[in-house]
Amino acid sequence: MRAARENLFHLIEPLLAHVEHPARYLDHEWGACERQDGPFHLCMVYADVYEVGQPNLGVAILYNQVNAQPDMSCERCYLPWKDMAGLMRERGVPLLSLEGAAPLASFDAVGFTLAHELIATNVLETLDLAGIALTSAERDEDDPIILAGGPSAWNAEPLAPVFDAVLLGDGEESIVEVCACIRDARSEGLSRAELLGRLAEVPGTYVPSLYDVRVDETSTRWGYAVPREGSPASEVVLKRCVGDFADTPALAQRIVPYMGIVQDRLSLEVLRGCARGCRFCQAGMTYRPVRERPAEQVVRCGVDGLLASGHNEISLSSLSTTDHSQCAEILAGFNRELEGRGVRVSIPSQRLDSFGVDMAAAVAGARRGGLTFAPEAGSQRLRDVINKNVSEDDVETAARNAFRAGWRRMKLYFMIGLPTETDEDVVGIARLAERVLEIGREELGRKAGVSVSISVAVLVPKAYTPFQWCGQLDPDEVRRRQQLLLHEIRDRAIRVSYHDASVSLVEGALSKLGRGGFALVRRAWELGCRFDAWTSEFRFELWQEAARDCGLDLAEVACEEFPLSARLPWDHTSPGVDKGYLQREWLRATDGVTTPDCTRKSCTGCGVCPALGVRNVIWGDRS
Numbered sequence: 001m002r003a004a005r006e007n008l009f010h011l012i013e014p015l016l017a018h019v020e021h022p023a024r025y026l027d028h029e030w031g032a033c034e035r036q037d038g039p040f041h042l043c044m045v046y047a048d049v050y051e052v053g054q055p056n057l058g059v060a061i062l063y064n065q066v067n068a069q070p071d072m073s074c075e076r077c078y079l080p081w082k083d084m085a086g087l088m089r090e091r092g093v094p095l096l097s098l099e100g101a102a103p104l105a106s107f108d109a110v111g112f113t114l115a116h117e118l119i120a121t122n123v124l125e126t127l128d129l130a131g132i133a134l135t136s137a138e139r140d141e142d143d144p145i146i147l148a149g150g151p152s153a154w155n156a157e158p159l160a161p162v163f164d165a166v167l168l169g170d171g172e173e174s175i176v177e178v179c180a181c182i183r184d185a186r187s188e189g190l191s192r193a194e195l196l197g198r199l200a201e202v203p204g205t206y207v208p209s210l211y212d213v214r215v216d217e218t219s220t221r222w223g224y225a226v227p228r229e230g231s232p233a234s235e236v237v238l239k240r241c242v243g244d245f246a247d248t249p250a251l252a253q254r255i256v257p258y259m260g261i262v263q264d265r266l267s268l269e270v271l272r273g274c275a276r277g278c279r280f281c282q283a284g285m286t287y288r289p290v291r292e293r294p295a296e297q298v299v300r301c302g303v304d305g306l307l308a309s310g311h312n313e314i315s316l317s318s319l320s321t322t323d324h325s326q327c328a329e330i331l332a333g334f335n336r337e338l339e340g341r342g343v344r345v346s347i348p349s350q351r352l353d354s355f356g357v358d359m360a361a362a363v364a365g366a367r368r369g370g371l372t373f374a375p376e377a378g379s380q381r382l383r384d385v386i387n388k389n390v391s392e393d394d395v396e397t398a399a400r401n402a403f404r405a406g407w408r409r410m411k412l413y414f415m416i417g418l419p420t421e422t423d424e425d426v427v428g429i430a431r432l433a434e435r436v437l438e439i440g441r442e443e444l445g446r447k448a449g450v451s452v453s454i455s456v457a458v459l460v461p462k463a464y465t466p467f468q469w470c471g472q473l474d475p476d477e478v479r480r481r482q483q484l485l486l487h488e489i490r491d492r493a494i495r496v497s498y499h500d501a502s503v504s505l506v507e508g509a510l511s512k513l514g515r516g517g518f519a520l521v522r523r524a525w526e527l528g529c530r531f532d533a534w535t536s537e538f539r540f541e542l543w544q545e546a547a548r549d550c551g552l553d554l555a556e557v558a559c560e561e562f563p564l565s566a567r568l569p570w571d572h573t574s575p576g577v578d579k580g581y582l583q584r585e586w587l588r589a590t591d592g593v594t595t596p597d598c599t600r601k602s603c604t605g606c607g608v609c610p611a612l613g614v615r616n617v618i619w620g621d622r623s
Contacts, residue, residue, distance in 0.1 A: 009101035011093045019083045023259040024050040027098050031254040033067045040072045040183040043097050043107045047122035050078040055263040058113055060252040062175045072179055075099040079126050095129040104130035109145040109182055114152035117510040118532040120159055121525040135161045136209050141192050145182050154286055155463040155570045158510055158517035160208035165199045168573055169239025172248050174204045200233045204240035206573055213515050222514025224567040239575045243614045245272055245291035250301035256309050265313035266305045270298050274319040275599045279387045279589050282462035283319055286575040288608040290599050291617040295326035299333035313344040322351040322359045325620030331362040352390045357401040370409035371402050378428025384592045385420055399436045403443035410436055410452045416481050417459040417473030426481050430488035437493055453495040458504035462511050463570045466585035471561040472508040475501040502540040508558030514569030519550045578607030
């Protein structure tokens with residue numbers, strides 16, 4: 001029987017004096033929804049500590065959408081840090097929601113945001129602390145319906161046994177429909193199995209328990225999912241997509257935290273989707289099409305949000321903010337409305353061209369800290385392979401314009417392990433960094449203190465990208481190439497940071513695995529893996545032990561190449577991008593042939609618009 005809904009903050013309060021950052025567990029922040037009377041109750045969970053999860057824009061959007069309904073309420077929950085979790089287990093305190101301090105097990109539904117692959121063990125930790133069975137098959141009739149969505153839902157298979165339903169794509173409309181479906185099914189007295197069958201009929205909703213996994217000569221060793229005979233499940237579940245982005249509320253972040261958080265600023269989503277077509281980028285494929293907000297709406301809602309929250313910084317959020325066709329008008333509007341208020345406007349992503357530099361200058365004012373660009377690869381050949389559509393001249397021109405505009409520090413993002421990469425390409429990263437440094441010294445003089453930092457990630461091939469068939473670079477080879485790059489850096493004004501090969505390996509394995517990968521995640525959690533995205537907490541030896549216990553080799557899993565014709569573990573879900581298009585993009589990558597951005601040229605045939613009945617929505621001229 002479901003736990004009673006009551007405020008149990010009195011159980012948490014005595015623990016606050018004994019934990020780090022007790023403000024993580026306090027409710028009633030300014031802007032939080034105080035009306036939580038339901039009768040339908042959802043709890044949205046970000047399975048990390050409060051200061052990491054609180055600024056998440058996706059959670060904020062869904063929280064507002066559900067609370068805007070007259071007969072629904074939504075509360076939030078974040079995963080307690082290890083000190084609090086230990087005390088809660090010791091004293092028998094269940095995991096509680098933030099707003100009403102109600103047990104998670106008392107909610108009608110609990111929704112998880114899958115922000116990245118390494119959050120997997122935290123999902124299990126959350127359910128265990130809440131006293132909720134880890135898998136859908138183990139839950140009783142009255143247990144909450146466990147939902148999931150978010151960027152990493154595109155290969156949810158390693159966690160598929162956990163979730164009753166996975167919401168694919170934009171959640172603004174689907175979260176309300178799914179909640180209504182659960183509410184109505186409960187009121188009609190339907191069994192849990194009948195309820196899940198009804199959820200499968202809500203567009204964009206994937207119900208894992210209604211699918212069987214088959215392994216045959218057409219598949220990889222992880223098999224493929226097919227609807228169980230007689231079930232209402234679709235062969236392919238298409239994502240939900242909001243066609244009119246301007247018709248959705250632009251201001252999602254209304255809650256002011258009690259403590260410092262990782263992104264302590266007002267965030268405004270100015271556009272959704274990206275059509276640049278970088279072949280390594282999952283978000284660029286799964287968030288299509290491009291839908292911009294009009295400049296007037298962005299400025300008006302941004303000013304309103306600053307007045308309501310008291311923030312002194314606003315971030316214009318998207319995959320490619322400076323691609324917005326009205327970017328210049330937006331920044332001019334903010335500069336006009338916010339003049340003299342001491343409010344900073346930030347752009348998290350700059351185009352690698354003179355326009356990107358101009359837009360960065362428009363928001364920097366007199367402050368010229370560091371400027372960040374992402375060439376991604378050290379040679380033009382490799383940038384063509386990944387479809388970066390950035391030339392050496394673009395990089396040099398952007399750097400020269402930035403230094404002339406007063407910047408003295410430049411940060412460059414790269415990847416290693418890209419398909420067809422050679423040692424020459426790795427050395428090219430060092431040479432490009434040296435060239436940018438040289439340009440800075442030419443423009444500002446050798447005594448100006450010019451510096452360049454480079455951050456080097458490891459390519460993790462992701463579902464629904466043209467590189468989903470690739471194997472990840474072997475971790476020993478990753479380390480060799482990292483050392484090669486370090487050896488090639490000869491100037492102390494160039495600083496290098498790179499990702500841990502072991503962390504990337506676990507991420508790569510979780511990105512490749514099918515439903516059979518749940519055993520690995522569960523065993524890793526049982527061995528003590530928690531907060532795997534935290535450098536201080538990541539325990540590679542435990543992941544290795546878990547893999548051995550499951551008869552797996554992490555490197556073998558992550559580095560496996562899939563045949564181009566194979567049925568993949570995630571083929572039964574779709575962001576609308578045609579698989580044939582991804583296959584063509586992979587073949588064009590191997591030939592070093594680029595594909596243009598369809599918002600600047602003609603349609604490139606990705607298939608999203610006809611599949612979803614949507615289109616790019618551009619308010620100005622992107623050419």
